[in-house]
Amino acid sequence: MVVKKFVSRVLFYVVIALLLVFFMLPMLWIVLAPFDASPSLTIKLPDFSTGNFSELWHNPYALRSLLNALIISLGTMALVLVFGALASYALSRVRVPGRDALLYALLLLSSIVSGTAAMVPIFLLMTNVHLIDSQLGVVLVMTGGLLPAAIFILKDFMDATPRSYEESAKVFGASPLQILRHVVIPIARPGLATIAVWALVNAWGNFLVPFILLRSADKYPAAVVMYTFYTEGGQPKLGLISAFSLMYSIPVVIAYLVVSRRYGFRFHGGIKS
Structure with a gap:
């Protein structure tokens, strides 16, 4: 034995x-x-x-694409957090007929209807609202794709907030937005931090949406610019790809380490005294 x-x-x-x-x-x-x-x-x-990094430094689009990716990712993350927190709090506190069915339907449809399948109607919509070749259009499209899952996850954090805390805040004259800001969000901060990193990573690594909606090379994010590091014969330039991949991965790793150190991706929290 x-x-x-x-x-x-x-x-x-x-x-x-x-x-x-x-x-x-x-x-x-x-x-x-x-x-x-x-x-x-x-x-x-x-x-x-250091020749690979030197070549990237002199590339007119490489470093700019990292800034573009940061703008698009942070914009998407901010919208997902704001609208996700507001929507999940409202769905948690207001009894709407068919609320749970609506949440599951949104999550199911967002999983079934992938970005690839929806790109034709999305492209037509962005064309009609004149957001083709606009980073704002890319942010809005990616926000719409991430919101259903974010709302579904954040609702559990909102449900876990004791209503007695909110009632105590109402006694002192707090408005609904003040209650959300000072009572609910401190409890849900670990969940919000997790959703923030999740949205950042999804937007940071998204290739299809910016590739289809953007036309100007100086607006491309890093995921699209990396596609250009190939020779005319289709052979990869391994030096540029490896150096750019290292630079490309650093922001996401930093975001993960910061949130992991602060919250540990633990799904619980508390109100500060």
Whole structure:
């Protein structure tokens, strides 16, 4: 029995080690390849060079695309948080006939009708409202795609807020918006932080929407500009792709670490005294 347990534990650790190696190899490539003068698809110690970053620095669209991606992602995140918090709070507190069915229908439809299937009507809509080649149009489209799931998730946080807190605030003359700001949101902050990172990551990595709605190269986000790092024959420029991928991943990693350190992605919170 002891030998059997020992063998099982060894096999368990071997499997875990293999999984770690499997997931770590792409990370090692992203870290090492940007500093290699002649990178390949294999992982090796780099022949140290900063030429890839220098070429990106002189690229007229590379660094600008990171700023564009930041503008689009932050704009989408802000709208998702504001409208998601307001809508979920309203649905949590107001008894609307068919409320739960509406929430599940929105979530189901947003999952079934993917962005690819909806791009033709979305493109026609953006054309009619003159938002083609506009970053605002991209932000609005991505916000609409993310809102159903955000509302569905945030409603649970709003439901968890004790109504006695709100009633106490009403006694002191607080308005509904003040109650939402000073009572409900402090409790729901871990959920809002999680939704913020989720919306940021989805908008940051979205390729299809900006690729179809934007026409000017100087408005492209990083996900679209990375598509241009290929030769005329279709061969990838591994040096540029690896260096740009490293720069591209840093903002999302920072956002994750900040929120994880502050909240740990724990779905609970409390009101500060």
